[in-house]
Amino acid sequence: MLNFSDPIWELIARFAINTGAMSLLVFGMYYRRYRDRELATTASMFNIFAFAVLTILSSVQFSLAAGFGLFAILALFSLRSEQIEKIEIAYFFGAIAIAVICSVLGTGLVFVLCIVSFVIAAAWALDHPNMMKSAHGAKVTLDAIDPDILSDTEKTRRLLCKRLGVDVMTFQIIELNYVNDMARINIFYRN
Template sequence: MTPTALILAGIDLAAILLLSFGLYYRRHHRRDLVVAFIGVNVGVLAVTTVLGSADVAAGLGLGLFGVLSIIRLRSSEISQREVAYYFAALALGLITGLPQTNPWPVTALAALILVAMWAADHPALLARSRHQVIRVDRAITDEGELRAELAARLGGPVTSLTVQELDLVNDTTLVDVRWKAAISTGAAARQLVGARA
């Protein structure tokens, strides 16, 4: 490995540790995904470093994204947030593994990925937005009535809803609902303090 490749590997290692432990684990506390993010990142870095020449770089990147998409579809269900962390880990490994003569543009791109993930997954961003799948103990066919019922039960305005199942026999409705939670001044202050942590 060239000295530049070693520098880039160090940048990648620092970036993935910051992404996994500093951002993801600190906010979401899933140890299994920390292992997955680091494993994907280091694996992509190793493969890209070995195979990364100017002739195969674009194809290699697209191929790795495709392979990991297939793996993701066949693994246990994860949230869209965790998919974003997977692809950030993949992108970090890919950009730092490709042959470079100057490590600074790659360092800037890695920093951009980290800052984007920090900001996009920040607890204060869209803090009132909530999502839940709820089973209502009545079969409600009218969307306006269902919206009002959910708003009353959830304590905030419903922004969207999708009826997943309407059971007229058992008198239930299964709804995928998104709403804005009411937030008090004290809760807002506590949330702001938690977001800064």
């Protein structure tokens, strides 16, 4: 019989919980719904790396300030990287959170398994396609700027609906370039 009080077996059990939960979150949910191989690979690798680093750090004397410093360094990566969507950030953070939950020594394995199960269940329910019917998003570049684009948002919304052939629920103007007569807009629409 396995003795989970032995540090090696406890580490193996924690790694198995971490890897299983991360795989369910990233590949079972995110990848199946969004088919983004790059983010799925990145989030899963980040999870494994974070688990390894945090396991080492939790077994030695490590201050809370140093932990916040570690996450500040991680935040700098996002500032230097290409912009990712909100849902991608949520899944990416979920993969890191699972690594943190599983790697902290001093918590019982049953407790860790319960918390990770709650995280997975919440992610599944909150991002389930039937839970909230969401709008689709798109980035649009227009080759002409309407004179009322900023002053009459309802007119702009109607023009976007007509031009794109979809029900534009809302939009966000990213850039107006009057030199080239070009507008970059993020739209949220329903078919």
